[in-house]
Amino acid sequence: MAERQGQNYTIGVDLGGTNLRIAAYTRDAGLLETILLPTRLAAGRDAVVDDLCGAVNNLKNRFSSEFELAGIGVGTPGPLELPAGRLHNPPNLPGWDGFDLRCELEKKLQQSVAVESDANLAALAECLLGRGRTMGFDSLCMLTLGTGVGNGIILGGKIFDGAAGMAGEAGHATIFPDGPKCPCGNHGCLEMYASATAVVRTANQRVEGGTAPLLANEARAGQKWSARTLAEAAFKGNADARQIYTDAGRALGIGLAALVNTLQLPLYVLGGGLVQAWELLKPAIFEELHHRSYVYRLTEPGSPVALHNPKGATHVLPAELGPDAGLLGACILPFTANGRS
Numbered sequence: 001m002a003e004r005q006g007q008n009y010t011i012g013v014d015l016g017g018t019n020l021r022i023a024a025y026t027r028d029a030g031l032l033e034t035i036l037l038p039t040r041l042a043a044g045r046d047a048v049v050d051d052l053c054g055a056v057n058n059l060k061n062r063f064s065s066e067f068e069l070a071g072i073g074v075g076t077p078g079p080l081e082l083p084a085g086r087l088h089n090p091p092n093l094p095g096w097d098g099f100d101l102r103c104e105l106e107k108k109l110q111q112s113v114a115v116e117s118d119a120n121l122a123a124l125a126e127c128l129l130g131r132g133r134t135m136g137f138d139s140l141c142m143l144t145l146g147t148g149v150g151n152g153i154i155l156g157g158k159i160f161d162g163a164a165g166m167a168g169e170a171g172h173a174t175i176f177p178d179g180p181k182c183p184c185g186n187h188g189c190l191e192m193y194a195s196a197t198a199v200v201r202t203a204n205q206r207v208e209g210g211t212a213p214l215l216a217n218e219a220r221a222g223q224k225w226s227a228r229t230l231a232e233a234a235f236k237g238n239a240d241a242r243q244i245y246t247d248a249g250r251a252l253g254i255g256l257a258a259l260v261n262t263l264q265l266p267l268y269v270l271g272g273g274l275v276q277a278w279e280l281l282k283p284a285i286f287e288e289l290h291h292r293s294y295v296y297r298l299t300e301p302g303s304p305v306a307l308h309n310p311k312g313a314t315h316v317l318p319a320e321l322g323p324d325a326g327l328l329g330a331c332i333l334p335f336t337a338n339g340r341s
Protein backbone atom coordinates (compact mmCIF):
# COMPACT_ATOMS: atom_id res chain seq x y z
CA MET A 1 0.00 0.00 0.00
CA ALA A 2 1.38 3.39 -0.93
CA GLU A 3 2.22 5.80 1.88
CA ARG A 4 2.43 9.14 0.10
CA GLN A 5 2.03 11.59 2.93
CA GLY A 6 -0.80 14.06 2.45
CA GLN A 7 -2.07 12.28 -0.67
CA ASN A 8 -3.86 9.35 0.90
CA TYR A 9 -6.88 9.21 3.14
CA THR A 10 -8.42 6.37 5.08
CA ILE A 11 -11.87 5.63 6.46
CA GLY A 12 -12.07 4.36 10.03
CA VAL A 13 -15.10 2.80 11.69
CA ASP A 14 -15.71 2.38 15.41
CA LEU A 15 -18.50 -0.18 15.70
CA GLY A 16 -19.74 -0.02 19.29
CA GLY A 17 -22.71 -1.58 21.02
CA THR A 18 -24.32 1.87 21.37
CA ASN A 19 -22.79 4.09 18.70
CA LEU A 20 -21.39 3.72 15.24
CA ARG A 21 -18.73 6.28 14.31
CA ILE A 22 -17.30 6.56 10.82
CA ALA A 23 -14.54 9.03 9.96
CA ALA A 24 -12.35 10.11 7.06
CA TYR A 25 -8.71 10.73 8.02
CA THR A 26 -5.45 11.98 6.59
CA ARG A 27 -2.10 11.98 8.33
CA ASP A 28 -1.70 15.71 7.83
CA ALA A 29 -5.19 16.86 8.84
CA GLY A 30 -6.26 14.08 11.25
CA LEU A 31 -10.04 13.50 11.31
CA LEU A 32 -11.57 15.26 8.27
CA GLU A 33 -15.17 14.44 9.05
CA THR A 34 -16.92 12.12 11.51
CA ILE A 35 -20.38 10.61 11.11
CA LEU A 36 -22.11 9.50 14.31
CA LEU A 37 -25.03 7.06 14.13
CA PRO A 38 -26.81 4.97 16.76
CA THR A 39 -26.02 1.23 16.45
CA ARG A 40 -29.48 -0.14 15.60
CA LEU A 41 -28.94 -3.51 17.29
CA ALA A 42 -32.69 -4.15 17.59
CA ALA A 43 -33.07 -3.82 13.80
CA GLY A 44 -30.60 -6.69 13.31
CA ARG A 45 -27.04 -6.95 12.11
CA ASP A 46 -27.90 -6.45 8.41
CA ALA A 47 -29.39 -3.05 9.25
CA VAL A 48 -26.26 -2.09 11.21
CA VAL A 49 -24.00 -3.24 8.37
CA ASP A 50 -26.14 -1.25 5.89
CA ASP A 51 -25.85 1.87 8.07
CA LEU A 52 -22.08 1.37 8.33
CA CYS A 53 -21.55 0.84 4.60
CA GLY A 54 -23.87 3.73 3.72
CA ALA A 55 -21.75 6.09 5.84
CA VAL A 56 -18.49 4.72 4.38
CA ASN A 57 -19.80 5.29 0.84
CA ASN A 58 -20.96 8.75 1.81
CA LEU A 59 -17.42 9.67 2.91
CA LYS A 60 -15.92 8.01 -0.18
CA ASN A 61 -18.11 10.17 -2.42
CA ARG A 62 -17.09 13.23 -0.47
CA PHE A 63 -13.31 12.79 -0.40
CA SER A 64 -12.29 10.51 -3.27
CA SER A 65 -11.96 13.35 -5.76
CA GLU A 66 -9.48 15.10 -3.44
CA PHE A 67 -7.46 12.17 -2.03
CA GLU A 68 -6.72 8.56 -2.83
CA LEU A 69 -8.34 5.99 -0.52
CA ALA A 70 -5.54 4.03 1.18
CA GLY A 71 -7.83 1.63 3.02
CA ILE A 72 -10.70 1.06 5.42
CA GLY A 73 -10.16 0.06 9.06
CA VAL A 74 -12.91 -1.25 11.32
CA GLY A 75 -12.82 -1.67 15.10
CA THR A 76 -15.30 -4.02 16.73
CA PRO A 77 -15.96 -5.39 20.20
CA GLY A 78 -14.50 -8.90 20.50
CA PRO A 79 -13.98 -11.78 20.70
CA LEU A 80 -12.76 -11.46 17.11
CA GLU A 81 -11.01 -14.24 15.21
CA LEU A 82 -8.25 -13.16 12.83
CA PRO A 83 -7.36 -13.24 10.02
CA ALA A 84 -10.91 -14.41 9.24
CA GLY A 85 -12.52 -11.34 10.85
CA ARG A 86 -15.22 -13.52 12.43
CA LEU A 87 -17.03 -12.62 15.67
CA HIS A 88 -17.53 -15.19 18.43
CA ASN A 89 -20.52 -14.48 20.66
CA PRO A 90 -19.58 -10.82 21.33
CA PRO A 91 -21.34 -9.68 24.55
CA ASN A 92 -21.76 -6.12 23.18
CA LEU A 93 -23.24 -7.26 19.84
CA PRO A 94 -25.89 -9.82 20.80
CA GLY A 95 -26.99 -11.98 17.85
CA TRP A 96 -23.70 -11.56 15.96
CA ASP A 97 -22.18 -14.91 16.96
CA GLY A 98 -20.32 -16.48 14.03
CA PHE A 99 -20.74 -13.37 11.87
CA ASP A 100 -18.02 -12.99 9.21
CA LEU A 101 -17.71 -9.24 9.69
CA ARG A 102 -14.71 -8.73 7.40
CA CYS A 103 -16.12 -10.82 4.52
CA GLU A 104 -19.56 -9.22 4.75
CA LEU A 105 -18.12 -5.70 4.72
CA GLU A 106 -15.78 -6.52 1.82
CA LYS A 107 -18.69 -7.96 -0.17
CA LYS A 108 -20.84 -4.88 0.42
CA LEU A 109 -18.06 -2.31 -0.06
CA GLN A 110 -16.35 -4.14 -2.93
CA GLN A 111 -12.88 -3.65 -1.47
CA SER A 112 -10.58 -5.01 1.22
CA VAL A 113 -11.27 -4.04 4.82
CA ALA A 114 -8.96 -4.42 7.83
CA VAL A 115 -10.75 -5.50 11.01
CA GLU A 116 -9.38 -5.39 14.57
CA SER A 117 -10.71 -5.43 18.11
CA ASP A 118 -11.53 -1.97 19.47
CA ALA A 119 -9.12 -2.23 22.42
CA ASN A 120 -6.24 -3.14 20.08
CA LEU A 121 -7.02 -0.09 17.95
CA ALA A 122 -7.13 2.23 20.97
CA ALA A 123 -3.67 0.89 21.89
CA LEU A 124 -2.41 1.41 18.32
CA ALA A 125 -3.60 5.03 18.29
CA GLU A 126 -2.18 5.72 21.74
CA CYS A 127 1.14 4.29 20.58
CA LEU A 128 1.47 6.08 17.24
CA LEU A 129 -0.47 9.32 17.96
CA GLY A 130 -0.66 9.64 21.76
CA ARG A 131 1.51 8.79 24.75
CA GLY A 132 3.80 6.49 22.75
CA ARG A 133 4.65 9.25 20.32
CA THR A 134 5.17 11.79 23.13
CA MET A 135 7.49 9.40 24.96
CA GLY A 136 9.28 8.27 21.78
CA PHE A 137 8.32 4.57 22.03
CA ASP A 138 6.80 2.36 19.32
CA SER A 139 5.80 -0.44 21.73
CA LEU A 140 3.32 -0.38 24.59
CA CYS A 141 0.66 -2.25 26.51
CA MET A 142 -2.62 -0.40 27.08
CA LEU A 143 -5.49 -1.06 29.46
CA THR A 144 -8.75 0.77 28.62
CA LEU A 145 -10.86 1.16 31.78
CA GLY A 146 -14.42 1.68 30.54
CA THR A 147 -17.54 -0.48 30.77
CA GLY A 148 -15.08 -3.37 30.90
CA VAL A 149 -11.27 -3.49 30.83
CA GLY A 150 -9.89 -3.64 27.28
CA ASN A 151 -6.29 -4.47 26.51
CA GLY A 152 -3.99 -4.11 23.52
CA ILE A 153 -0.29 -4.81 22.98
CA ILE A 154 1.71 -2.94 20.34
CA LEU A 155 5.17 -4.21 19.36
CA GLY A 156 7.28 -2.14 16.96
CA GLY A 157 4.28 -0.09 15.82
CA LYS A 158 2.24 -3.21 15.03
CA ILE A 159 -0.65 -4.80 16.92
CA PHE A 160 0.31 -8.11 18.53
CA ASP A 161 -2.70 -10.22 17.55
CA GLY A 162 -1.68 -13.63 18.86
CA ALA A 163 -2.23 -16.83 16.89
CA ALA A 164 -5.96 -16.28 16.21
CA GLY A 165 -6.43 -12.58 16.93
CA MET A 166 -7.18 -12.98 20.62
CA ALA A 167 -4.01 -11.72 22.32
CA GLY A 168 -4.37 -8.75 24.64
CA GLU A 169 -7.13 -9.88 27.00
CA ALA A 170 -5.45 -8.94 30.26
CA GLY A 171 -8.78 -7.47 31.39
CA HIS A 172 -9.75 -11.10 32.01
CA ALA A 173 -6.62 -12.04 33.93
CA THR A 174 -7.47 -13.45 37.36
CA ILE A 175 -6.70 -10.98 40.15
CA PHE A 176 -8.56 -12.63 43.05
CA PRO A 177 -9.53 -16.28 42.33
CA ASP A 178 -12.64 -16.20 44.55
CA GLY A 179 -13.86 -12.83 43.28
CA PRO A 180 -17.17 -12.04 41.59
CA LYS A 181 -18.15 -13.99 38.49
CA CYS A 182 -17.24 -12.24 35.24
CA PRO A 183 -19.40 -12.49 32.08
CA CYS A 184 -16.41 -14.26 30.45
CA GLY A 185 -16.96 -17.27 32.75
CA ASN A 186 -13.97 -16.71 35.07
CA HIS A 187 -14.08 -15.35 38.63
CA GLY A 188 -12.24 -12.28 39.89
CA CYS A 189 -11.04 -10.87 36.53
CA LEU A 190 -9.30 -7.47 36.49
CA GLU A 191 -12.44 -6.15 34.76
CA MET A 192 -14.47 -6.99 37.90
CA TYR A 193 -12.41 -4.46 39.93
CA ALA A 194 -11.01 -1.79 37.63
CA SER A 195 -13.80 -0.87 35.18
CA ALA A 196 -16.27 2.00 35.55
CA THR A 197 -18.96 -0.65 35.99
CA ALA A 198 -16.95 -2.33 38.76
CA VAL A 199 -16.42 0.75 40.93
CA VAL A 200 -20.16 1.57 40.82
CA ARG A 201 -21.09 -2.04 41.65
CA THR A 202 -18.63 -2.02 44.56
CA ALA A 203 -20.04 1.27 45.88
CA ASN A 204 -23.63 0.00 45.78
CA GLN A 205 -22.65 -3.31 47.42
CA ARG A 206 -20.81 -1.51 50.24
CA VAL A 207 -23.74 0.84 50.80
CA GLU A 208 -26.14 -2.12 50.99
CA GLY A 209 -23.76 -4.15 53.14
CA GLY A 210 -23.28 -1.29 55.63
CA THR A 211 -19.52 -1.00 55.08
CA ALA A 212 -19.59 2.43 53.43
CA PRO A 213 -21.49 4.73 55.86
CA LEU A 214 -20.21 7.93 54.24
CA LEU A 215 -21.48 6.85 50.82
CA ALA A 216 -24.74 5.66 52.42
CA ASN A 217 -25.30 9.13 53.91
CA GLU A 218 -24.93 10.75 50.50
CA ALA A 219 -27.10 8.07 48.86
CA ARG A 220 -29.86 8.80 51.40
CA ALA A 221 -29.63 12.47 50.38
CA GLY A 222 -30.35 11.42 46.78
CA GLN A 223 -26.85 10.93 45.38
CA LYS A 224 -26.67 8.34 42.56
CA TRP A 225 -23.29 6.68 42.16
CA SER A 226 -21.43 6.68 38.87
CA ALA A 227 -17.68 6.45 38.31
CA ARG A 228 -17.68 10.23 37.98
CA THR A 229 -19.73 11.06 41.12
CA LEU A 230 -17.61 8.58 43.10
CA ALA A 231 -14.43 10.25 41.89
CA GLU A 232 -15.84 13.69 42.78
CA ALA A 233 -16.70 12.45 46.28
CA ALA A 234 -13.22 10.95 46.64
CA PHE A 235 -11.51 14.16 45.52
CA LYS A 236 -13.59 16.01 48.16
CA GLY A 237 -12.20 13.67 50.79
CA ASN A 238 -14.95 11.06 51.18
CA ALA A 239 -12.95 8.16 52.67
CA ASP A 240 -15.34 5.44 51.44
CA ALA A 241 -15.10 6.72 47.87
CA ARG A 242 -11.31 7.00 48.15
CA GLN A 243 -11.17 3.39 49.36
CA ILE A 244 -13.07 2.21 46.26
CA TYR A 245 -10.50 3.87 43.99
CA THR A 246 -7.66 2.54 46.14
CA ASP A 247 -9.07 -0.99 45.72
CA ALA A 248 -9.40 -0.50 41.94
CA GLY A 249 -5.81 0.80 41.83
CA ARG A 250 -4.66 -2.20 43.82
CA ALA A 251 -6.24 -4.60 41.29
CA LEU A 252 -4.61 -2.63 38.47
CA GLY A 253 -1.22 -2.78 40.18
CA ILE A 254 -1.51 -6.56 40.58
CA GLY A 255 -2.48 -6.94 36.92
CA LEU A 256 0.26 -4.57 35.74
CA ALA A 257 2.92 -6.35 37.81
CA ALA A 258 2.23 -9.56 35.86
CA LEU A 259 2.27 -7.66 32.55
CA VAL A 260 5.56 -5.89 33.38
CA ASN A 261 7.15 -9.16 34.48
CA THR A 262 5.97 -10.88 31.29
CA LEU A 263 6.61 -8.18 28.68
CA GLN A 264 8.89 -5.47 30.13
CA LEU A 265 7.77 -3.03 27.47
CA PRO A 266 8.93 0.58 27.87
CA LEU A 267 5.38 1.88 28.29
CA TYR A 268 2.11 0.84 29.96
CA VAL A 269 -0.77 3.22 29.32
CA LEU A 270 -4.09 3.40 31.16
CA GLY A 271 -7.01 4.90 29.22
CA GLY A 272 -10.81 4.98 29.35
CA GLY A 273 -13.23 6.97 31.49
CA LEU A 274 -11.97 5.71 34.86
CA VAL A 275 -8.55 7.24 34.24
CA GLN A 276 -9.98 10.71 34.92
CA ALA A 277 -9.37 9.55 38.49
CA TRP A 278 -5.70 8.73 37.78
CA GLU A 279 -4.53 10.65 40.87
CA LEU A 280 -6.81 8.49 43.04
CA LEU A 281 -5.69 5.22 41.42
CA LYS A 282 -2.00 6.04 41.25
CA PRO A 283 -0.77 5.46 44.84
CA ALA A 284 -2.15 1.90 45.04
CA ILE A 285 -1.04 1.04 41.48
CA PHE A 286 2.59 1.92 42.22
CA GLU A 287 2.54 0.38 45.70
CA GLU A 288 1.46 -2.96 44.22
CA LEU A 289 3.87 -2.68 41.28
CA HIS A 290 6.77 -2.15 43.69
CA HIS A 291 5.71 -4.94 45.95
CA ARG A 292 4.97 -7.53 43.26
CA SER A 293 7.31 -6.88 40.33
CA TYR A 294 11.08 -6.91 40.81
CA VAL A 295 11.32 -6.12 37.09
CA TYR A 296 9.47 -2.88 37.76
CA ARG A 297 11.63 -2.05 40.80
CA LEU A 298 14.77 -2.54 38.72
CA THR A 299 13.59 -0.50 35.74
CA GLU A 300 11.30 2.26 37.08
CA PRO A 301 12.23 5.87 36.25
CA GLY A 302 15.07 6.90 38.55
CA SER A 303 16.35 3.34 39.05
CA PRO A 304 20.02 2.60 38.24
CA VAL A 305 18.96 0.62 35.14
CA ALA A 306 16.82 3.52 33.88
CA LEU A 307 19.56 6.06 34.54
CA HIS A 308 22.14 3.91 32.78
CA ASN A 309 19.83 2.94 29.89
CA PRO A 310 16.83 5.32 29.51
CA LYS A 311 15.32 3.21 26.70
CA GLY A 312 15.27 0.22 29.07
CA ALA A 313 13.08 1.95 31.67
CA THR A 314 9.45 0.98 32.41
CA HIS A 315 6.91 3.84 32.38
CA VAL A 316 3.29 3.57 33.57
CA LEU A 317 1.24 6.61 32.54
CA PRO A 318 -2.31 7.76 31.75
CA ALA A 319 -3.39 7.86 28.09
CA GLU A 320 -3.41 11.08 26.09
CA LEU A 321 -6.06 10.63 23.43
CA GLY A 322 -9.38 10.27 25.28
CA PRO A 323 -12.56 8.78 23.80
CA ASP A 324 -11.45 9.13 20.14
CA ALA A 325 -8.61 6.61 20.57
CA GLY A 326 -10.52 3.64 19.10
CA LEU A 327 -11.77 5.61 16.09
CA LEU A 328 -8.30 7.06 15.42
CA GLY A 329 -6.84 3.56 15.65
CA ALA A 330 -9.32 2.35 13.00
CA CYS A 331 -8.30 5.29 10.79
CA ILE A 332 -4.55 4.57 11.02
CA LEU A 333 -4.89 0.77 10.79
CA PRO A 334 -4.66 0.76 6.97
CA PHE A 335 -1.30 2.58 7.25
CA THR A 336 0.19 -0.15 9.48
CA ALA A 337 1.39 -3.67 8.76
CA ASN A 338 -1.76 -5.10 10.45
CA GLY A 339 -3.93 -3.26 7.94
CA ARG A 340 -2.31 -4.83 4.89
CA SER A 341 -4.03 -7.87 3.52
Ligand SMILES: [Zn+2]
Nearest residue numbers: 172182184189
Ligand atom coordinates in the same frame (compact mmCIF):
# COMPACT_ATOMS: atom_id res chain seq x y z
ZN1 LIG B 1 -13.48 -12.05 32.70
